[in-house]
Amino acid sequence: MAKLSGIEVYKNLPRTNCGDCGLPTCMAFAMQVASKKRALDGCPHVSDEARAALGDAQVPPMATLSLGSGDRVLTIGGETVMHRHEERFQHPPILAVGLSAALGDAEFAERLDAIEALTFERVGRTIGVDAIAIRHDGVDVDRYGAVVTRIAAATDRVLLLLCDDPHVLAPAVAAVADRKPLLVAATEANADAMASVACQYGLPLVLKASGIDRTAALSERIAAAGVRGLLLDPSPSHVADAVGVMIQLRRLALEQRVRSLGFPTYVDVGGLVDATLDLDLDADARATAEMMAGLSFVMRYAGVMVLDTIEPWAVHPIVTARQDVYTDPQVPNEVEAKLYEIGHPGPEAPVLVTTNFALTYFTVAGEVANSKVPCFICVVDTEGMGVLNAYADDRLTVDRVVAVVREQGAMDRVNHSRLIIPGLVARMRMGIEEVSGWQVIVGPDSAAGIPHFLHTVQSQYQAEADTEAAG
Amino acid sequence: MTLLPQVRRNWARTIHAVTIGATPEDGGTRSCTVTIGGTSAMPFHHFEGTMPHRPAVAMEITDIPPTDWPEALRAPIADVMSDPAAWAARVENDFQPDLLCVRLAGCDPNGANRTPEEAAAVAVAVRDAVGLPLVIWGCGDLDKDAEVFPAVAEALAGERCLLGTISEKNYRTLTALGTAYGHRVIAESPVDINMAKQVNILAIDAGFPEDRLVIYPTTGALGYGIEYVVSIMERLRIGGLKGDRLVSMPIVGDIGREAWGVKEARATLEEAPGWGDPAMRGPAWEAATALIYIHAGADLVILRHPDAVCDAKAAINQLMAGATDGS
Numbered sequence: 001m002a003k004l005s006g007i008e009v010y011k012n013l014p015r016t017n018c019g020d021c022g023l024p025t026c027m028a029f030a031m032q033v034a035s036k037k038r039a040l041d042g043c044p045h046v047s048d049e050a051r052a053a054l055g056d057a058q059v060p061p062m063a064t065l066s067l068g069s070g071d072r073v074l075t076i077g078g079e080t081v082m083h084r085h086e087e088r089f090q091h092p093p094i095l096a097v098g099l100s101a102a103l104g105d106a107e108f109a110e111r112l113d114a115i116e117a118l119t120f121e122r123v124g125r126t127i128g129v130d131a132i133a134i135r136h137d138g139v140d141v142d143r144y145g146a147v148v149t150r151i152a153a154a155t156d157r158v159l160l161l162l163c164d165d166p167h168v169l170a171p172a173v174a175a176v177a178d179r180k181p182l183l184v185a186a187t188e189a190n191a192d193a194m195a196s197v198a199c200q201y202g203l204p205l206v207l208k209a210s211g212i213d214r215t216a217a218l219s220e221r222i223a224a225a226g227v228r229g230l231l232l233d234p235s236p237s238h239v240a241d242a243v244g245v246m247i248q249l250r251r252l253a254l255e256q257r258v259r260s261l262g263f264p265t266y267v268d269v270g271g272l273v274d275a276t277l278d279l280d281l282d283a284d285a286r287a288t289a290e291m292m293a294g295l296s297f298v299m300r301y302a303g304v305m306v307l308d309t310i311e312p313w314a315v316h317p318i319v320t321a322r323q324d325v326y327t328d329p330q331v332p333n334e335v336e337a338k339l340y341e342i343g344h345p346g347p348e349a350p351v352l353v354t355t356n357f358a359l360t361y362f363t364v365a366g367e368v369a370n371s372k373v374p375c376f377i378c379v380v381d382t383e384g385m386g387v388l389n390a391y392a393d394d395r396l397t398v399d400r401v402v403a404v405v406r407e408q409g410a411m412d413r414v415n416h417s418r419l420i421i422p423g424l425v426a427r428m429r430m431g432i433e434e435v436s437g438w439q440v441i442v443g444p445d446s447a448a449g450i451p452h453f454l455h456t457v458q459s460q461y462q463a464e465a466d467t468e469a470a471g
Numbered sequence: 472m473t474l475l476p477q478v479r480r481n482w483a484r485t486i487h488a489v490t491i492g493a494t495p496e497d498g499g500t501r502s503c504t505v506t507i508g509g510t511s512a513m514p515f516h517h518f519e520g521t522m523p524h525r526p527a528v529a530m531e532i533t534d535i536p537p538t539d540w541p542e543a544l545r546a547p548i549a550d551v552m553s554d555p556a557a558w559a560a561r562v563e564n565d566f567q568p569d570l571l572c573v574r575l576a577g578c579d580p581n582g583a584n585r586t587p588e589e590a591a592a593v594a595v596a597v598r599d600a601v602g603l604p605l606v607i608w609g610c611g612d613l614d615k616d617a618e619v620f621p622a623v624a625e626a627l628a629g630e631r632c633l634l635g636t637i638s639e640k641n642y643r644t645l646t647a648l649g650t651a652y653g654h655r656v657i658a659e660s661p662v663d664i665n666m667a668k669q670v671n672i673l674a675i676d677a678g679f680p681e682d683r684l685v686i687y688p689t690t691g692a693l694g695y696g697i698e699y700v701v702s703i704m705e706r707l708r709i710g711g712l713k714g715d716r717l718v719s720m721p722i723v724g725d726i727g728r729e730a731w732g733v734k735e736a737r738a739t740l741e742e743a744p745g746w747g748d749p750a751m752r753g754p755a756w757e758a759a760t761a762l763i764y765i766h767a768g769a770d771l772v773i774l775r776h777p778d779a780v781c782d783a784k785a786a787i788n789q790l791m792a793g794a795t796d797g798s
């Protein structure tokens with residue numbers, strides 16, 4: 001929820017400093033209201049207009065709505081900020097892939113399978129395509145209904161019904177209304193009929209108009225017809241236009257609190273790419289263009305986006321970026337401080353130390369994995385600080401490192417006593433050696449040097465071991 | 472129809488425009504120059520500001536044949552990678568980035584440990600082989616970079632190269648060289664606004680002009696903490712536009728090195744059968760990483776794969792449509 005400033009509250013108070021609220025001035029009271037320590041009712045003299053003005057500001061600036069049913073209920077909207085560092089992005093956009101009702105049977109089944117297969121495992125979570133956008137593409141009412149029913153039976157993914165002919169759409173909606181599909185789209189031409197379908201089943205509806213002004217006007221009209229969940233598609237003409245329009249819509253909703261625009265957005269990425277590029281592009285170039293456009297709308301405020309590509313290499317970056325950008329920046333970027341095993345480390349495996357700053361850990365773990373040298377990584381709890389900051393802040397000290405490595409039992413798992421420390425804290429080497437009796441090896445300054453470093457270190461000790469064995 | 476309110480922001484200042492490369496007219500030998508920065512709003516916010524210079528794409532070569540590059544990166548340059556001049560010419564003629572980046576990986580004391588003279592010889596050979604503006608990126612070992620850059624900066628005197636990187640610890644040598652030989656400098660900091668600012672302050676206090684600095688806030692690959700860097704870049708850029716002159720520099724992302732370090736780019740088809748054609752996947756991961764940073768504020772991205780260069784340039788072109796674009 002957007003926060004009211006003290007000044008905004010103050011402007012709406014009587015400004016008489018009468019003291020009846022228990023505070024000496026209206027300004028003092030306003031500050032308390034802004035910081036939610038007092039309710040507006042604490043002032044007995046607030047006018048009805050002021051209450052209305054300030055009450056309205058308590059309503060979230062962008063509606064939250066959900067699609068789908070059962071285990072697949074997905075929520076979008078409810079966003080409160082322009083940039084993730086200000087608070088966090090609330091609900092990642094729903095990613096749909098288009099499936100044309102006009103496809104022949106074999107091709108249709110093949111594509112449906114391909115869409116179903118678009119899932120990826122990342123940091124313990126399954127991410128992928130959430131929804132199927134069933135494009136009408138001019139088929140007759142029976143065919144569209146049959147296709148929609150067939151897809152509904154074949155997948156538990158969220159359904160988007162892309163059909164702007166209410167007569168074709170209505171029977172299909174009736175068949176799958178319990179799946180809470182998204183209806184796409186109401187236009188100036190069909191708004192009344194589409195709104196009545198949406199109202200009848202209580203379903204969310206995308207509205208499509210040309211430009212922001214007409215989108216706002218159409219939104220008012222549809223809201224007046226009683227539709228609750230709306231998504232906005234101001235039909236941008238190309239990718240750059242769409243980025244600009246998304247930013248302006250978000251500001252109008254969050255900063256200007258334009259009620260008619262306080263809804264999540266809908267972007268037909270496939271359609272935009274077709275509008276932007278020349279149509280002779282080969283399939284790979286087109287998939288790449290969709291990927292790049294899709295990433296732009298992960299960064300810039302899509303609520304629902306529809307792709308047409310089913311190339312895993314084009315979809316994977318989008319769903320990964322979505323997961324990354326929508327992580328909560330307020331949560332310290334930490335991984336659990338424990339002993340990690342990369343590969344299947346045996347008794348001769350190197351033992352590395354690093355911090356629990358997630359970026360540090362993931363980079364180190366990634367480079368270790370690249371090296372293909374199985375390793376143990378002791379992660380020290382530095383409260384999410386990177387190596388240099390943790391060192392400067394006394395969270396990465398000689399005693400800490402020795403204690404943590406001992407606690408985690410890393411040295412009990414190996415047949416040597418060599419500990420690799422980050423190159424950035426090379427000066428801890430002597431200290432650790434003195435306290436622990438281990439042999440400390442200084443690793444590279446940057447994680448990129450880890451593979452080369454590990455190979456060198458391993459071959460060196462292998463050679464030593466061989467000499468020993470031979471001697 | 473209700474009249475909608477205006478949402479354009481009036482930012483307090485524009486980001487410095489930094490020109491890299493000097494043509495014979497400017498006293499150098501480059502066939503063109505590339506200017507980055509100069510923007511008066513957040514990236515691609517064309518409705519409220521100008522982006523007089525589109526985000527630029529540099530392509531990276533190394534002074535010795537790369538040992539840790541996967542086959543996908545080596546294939547397009549396999550026949551030229553032990554000859555930096557030939558490699559540079561291949562990049563200029565066939566792959567057509569906006570700039571060429573030479574990484575002096577061979578100088579790494581933990582690796583080939585090449586001498587400053589050898590590095591300077593490579594720099595000169597590359598300069599003579601191509602007309603593209605040059606970025607010269609050190610091996611990352613602070614002491615060694617401080618030994619190598621004097622020879623390299625002098626050999627490329629007057630070419631207005633972009634040299635990197637300086638940090639809190641080694642800003643003196645490189646800023647002095649930049650001033651003496653007319654180069655631009657990359658200021659590095661570890662994903663931290665205050666440290667980014669601190670390096671800039673040190674460089675400026677040492678007498679280096681602030682409009683020749685480029686911020687490198689460190690880079691992470693897509694899927695590996697990119698969001699931290701995205702937020703740092705966005706905050707740097709917002710800070711610069713709001714009027715903080717100590718962060719109002721263009722930003723560079725060292726993308727190729729990070730993107731090609733992760734399994735999503737490198738894995739073979741056998742290792743990751745569900746991730747799609749590896750020939751497309753690696754360049755896609757690299758181009759995707761670049762685009763996210765460009766949206767966050769990166770004005771220059773350094774890439775490795777020819778297809779990623781091509782894809783990034785195409786995406787930038789599309790995003791620049793409708794811009795009031797001076798370039």
Ligand code: SF4
Binds near residue numbers: 017018020025026027
């Ligand atoms: S009671 Fe109302 S009018 Fe009186 S001082 Fe408090 S806020 Fe102001």
